[in-house]
Amino acid sequence: MAVSVNNIAAAFCTVPVSSSSSSSSLNPKTLAVSVSPQPHISVSWNLHTSLPRSRRSSFINIYGGPGPAPLQAIPRFNCNRHQIREKPTRSMSISIGDKLPNAKVSYLDRKNRLRSVPISAIAKGKKIVVLGASVPFAPKCSQFIERAEETKSKNVDIVACVAMSDVFVMRAWGEHLRLSLGDKLMMLSDGHGELSRALGLSVDFSKSSDGASLGLGNRSRRYCLVALNGVLRSVRGGRF
Incomplete structure (x- = not known):
């Protein structure tokens, strides 16, 4: 704002002034106004400066170019993507x-009865795919879980989706x-995070600015593992 004001002042730095109200026939004098030089300001941050002269606003000739760039960019968070900028770790x-x-997980059966069983018991004698998600209903996690349909042709007995949330939200x-x-x-x-901690895939998102703004706390990282009769055969994880 100060730069724009100085540019306006510079535009009117030479103004005609008459010596007195009664001597209007005399030649007007010139009043010189000195303006302190301003430091050079880079305006490369403003895309307007890259336009050809014919497309620039006519106000630039009057008020001068744009002022300096903001001291600090305003952080933006894309709520549609729900991306949490948390550095991945390999602490599995x-x-x-x-x-x-033998970490316990819970679910509601068809009769709305609460069941709590170890994940190892669910996997006993079966081929199971366990998909860990961080935030139920989040677009990224939903897209991740929807890929579970690809397992239909791979002779999988159970596809278990696990998240650190309550049984009602999960159903x-x-x-x-x-x-x-x-x-x-x-x-x-995995309401208390017992399974996530046992796998080494729990993370505190409240330490992230984006996670804190979404009200996230301790959550599970996103992962996919395949087990046959309770023995791990394939695992991918460590990222949100």
Whole structure:
């Protein structure tokens, strides 16, 4: 703003002034106004400066060019993508050939009865795909879980979607996804993060500015693992 004011002052730095009100016939005198030189301001941040002269606003000739760039850019967060800028870590405490932990997960059965069982018991004698998600209903996580339909042709017995949320949210999310997996799909609640911690895939998103603004706290990272009879055969994870 100060630069614009100085530019206006410079435009009127030479003004005709008569010596007195009664001597209008005399030649007008010139009043010189000195303007302190301003430091050079780079305006490369403003795309307007890259336009050809014919397309520039005529106000630039009057008020001067744009002022300096903001001292600090305003952080932006895309709520449609829900991207949490959390650096991925490789702190997984489970690897190929290990048995699934005995961490308990919960779900609601068809009669709305609460069930709490170890994930190892669910995987016993079966081929199971476990999909870990951070935020139920978030677009990125929903797209991740929707890829579970690709397992239909891979002789998978159970597809278990796990998140650190309550059993009611998990069931509602499963109904919202409308996956054509039938009884193969299990929406499991890892409410206290027991499974996520056992796998080494829990993270505190409240330490991230974006996570704090969304009200996120301790959550699970996004991961995918395949187990046969409770023994890990494939694992990918460590990222949101």
